[in-house]
Amino acid sequence: MKNNKTKLTPEEHRLFGDLMPEELEDVLHSGFNRRHFVKLMGLATAGLLASYALGAEQLFARAVEMEDIPNLIPEAIENGVTVNFKVNSTPRNVLVDSRMTLLDTLRERIGLTGSKKGCDHGQCGACTVIVDGHRVLSCLTLAATCQGKSVITIEGLAKDNELNPMQAAFLKHDGFQCGFCTPGQICSAVALMKEAKEGQASFATKKLSTDPKSIILSEEEIAERMSGNICRCGAYPNIVAAIKEAQTGKNVPQNWLFTD
Amino acid sequence: MNNFEYKQAEDIATAINLISEQDNTKFLAGGTNLLDLWKYNLTNPSGLVDINRIHGLAEIKELSNGGVRLGANFKNADTAYHPIIENKYPLLSKAILAGASAQIRNMASNGGNLLQRTRCYYFYDPDVPCNKRNPGSGCPAKEGYNRIHAILGTSDHCIAVFPSDMCVALAALNALVNVEGAEGKRTIAFADFHRLPGDRPDLDNNLKPGELITSIDLPDKGFAQNYSYLKLRDRHSYAFALVSVATALELDGEMIKDARIALGGVAHKPWRSTEAENFLRGKSANESNFAAAADIILQDAKGYGHNDFKIALAKKAIIRNGLMALNPQSQLPGAKPSA
Structure with missing residues (x-):
């Protein structure tokens, strides 16, 4: 890096x-x-x-x-597990304590502090990352179980100087206030786009199997599908607008305006 | 958060051996509940046996009897979206999608879903007594803040509820649980899998120590025409049920040929009443009959103060869900009135 x-x-x-x-x-x-x-x-x-x-x-x-953070010496760990996996397309080989979560490994060992530790109990979604194409909670994933897997974090979404469309939409719509939940929100929203494209229903979807498969998401659908990501600042209307814009590719008006 | 050894099993026999070799070892599948409990010091495994790489546990296949076998390691989300489940067992899809969040459904396994522990706040609080956590210490929920607690099948020892949505649908569908242990394989009817608290609330289910859930079988009858899952909760999404109802009907015109009603959020296990289902058989599918069935289901319901409202709520939910099952397209998530 x-x-x-x-x-x-x-x-x-x-x-x-x-x-x-x-x-x-x-x-x-x-x-x-x-x-x-x-x-x-x-x-x-x-x-x-x-x-x-x-x-x-x-x-x-x-x-x-x-x-780059050096590996711990094996003698320093009682139950060490060596994990080979990819993080943002870069192969990684880390020796971790068997207890170490994927979140702690990303933050404390690989130096990727974008994924956030909110509740550390799977209730807030701030630690959401994408593993083998699926959004998961890195705080409830043991690093040891990630052998051979591919992890995408918020740091891996942009290509060079070009933001992922979801990141750009979050900026445009002010989809955050303090920003702590944002990496999880964006990773979750990026995975959501794929789920909708594949026609995966949510509890708010009227028909379970749709034809054509791809689902255009209403605000209610977005709220239901994003319910695993809590925003304590309450930026929800802006987050929903950002996801709507990213999903449709059409300009969605901002919920806020500058005033003089 | 105690130290533990991490082991991987590539096949079922190895997993069962690894579990029996060392005391207090647990299977690790999705980990969504196990890691949470471990971080709260509510479980202290000395070893974890990762079963995620066992070949053949993560699949869905059709059975020769017309039913479907759900692999224990198949993920909740993959199950809900599977074309066979969506088309033949839409009640199960709906119930899975009503639970947890997209991230958790992507992680959680079908077998693990059955083994969730209660979210009773007294169970989670190590500073207070709890018969489930520490047998014989007492149950503060009975006189405490018990808004989320059980109204059916409670005992003096425990009024906790079982939190799963998926299992409410599995109960309604008469699923079978296939397990394997050191003493061999056996199959447990879904109604016999989970326990009522009685005087042993520390035991959530009838699995023997070291037994592994390998799959869940769904019988041929999927009730794809007339079904509904209604979940009522404090938040519109991503919250445990205060009351949930899975209703599946087989109709002959207006007449009910077969009825299944299972309740979630009201007891230590998904709640079925064969008496109420027998009552509905041969009757017209209408509001007054659903109300009468609800009265049968709730005849022994008992509130503990804060959760008294659940008795009235459950009755209304059973009636409304019966009517929604007549036209599954009318079902809407949560507390919104039906279209």
Whole structure:
């Protein structure tokens, strides 16, 4: 992940120069790190990024600079399990304690802190990741059971500087306030798109097997299908609007407006 | 969160051997309930035997008797979306989709769904007595805050409810549970699988120690024409049932040839009443007969204060769900009135 010290695009340069001038040198010198990202989130929440849309989108798409975390020595673990699996298409080989959840492995061992630990009991959805194409709760998944599997986290959704359409829709619709539940919301919503495309019904679907299979999601459907992701800030109307836009590909009006 | 050894089994025989080799070892399938309980210190396994890679446990297949076999490791979501289940056993699809969240349904196995433990808050709170967690210590729920608790089949020792939605449909469909252990294979009728609390509320079901659920068989009769699953809860989605009803009818014109009614959220197991079902047989499928059946089902219902409302709620739910089963397209999730 050392290649993140790439040059800033002109749009990003303008954004940092205007809004975070004191960080500009730092970013140019040592790359875009977590602290910059957190500050950027703050600016996004304050609505200050709207006029820098392109630069901000590119920055959100960037993987944050992370150090590789060395494996523990086997003697340090009583019940060690070696797991080979893929995280965001990168093969990983980690020695974990048998008790370690996938969430803790991602955050504490692989350095991907995008997936969040909310309740750690499968009630909030903040830890949602996509394993072999299915959205699951990484807090209730033991890393040891992930041998040979492929895990996609929020860090793996964007392609280079291009956001996943769901990420772009969340930005456009302000589908968050504090942002803590957002990585889980977005991973969940990305998987939801596939489920709807495959015609998988929800409890709110009138007909169980549909023909043609693909389901266009109403607001009620989106609410039902996203019920495993809790947002304590209550950004639900904006989350629903974002998912609607991403699913239909059509422009959905924002629920909010700037006022003078 | 105690330390445990993690072992993987590639076949059923190995899994059963691994379980019997070491005391206090548990099978790990989806893990959605087991890991939660372990993190709360409510279960302290010394070893986990991962059964997810056992060949043949994660499939659905049609049986020669016209029924369908659900592999124990087949996921809840995959079961609900399977064309055979959607078309032949839509009641089961509906009940699965009414439970948990998309993420949990993707993880949870069919076998594991049967083994969920109660979500009674006293059971989950290690600072208070609980006969289920610590036999003989007492049951604070009876005099405590018992809004979510049982109204049927309770005992002095426990008023907890069994939380599954899927199992309510399986009870209505007369499913069979196939298990395998060190002493061989056996099949348990669904009605005999879960227990009432009695004086041993620590035992949720009749599985013997070390026995593994290998599959669940659905009989030929799927009630695909007239069925409905109604779930009433505090939130519109992703909450356990206060009362849920699975109704399956076989009709001859307006006359009921066969009826199945199972209730969730009201007892220590999915609740069936053969007396009420026998009463409905040969009767017209109408509101007054469903109301009379509800009275039979609820004749021994007993509230504990905060959950008194469940008796009236269950009666209304049984009537409404009976009417919705006449036209399954009319069923709507949750508390919204039917179209």
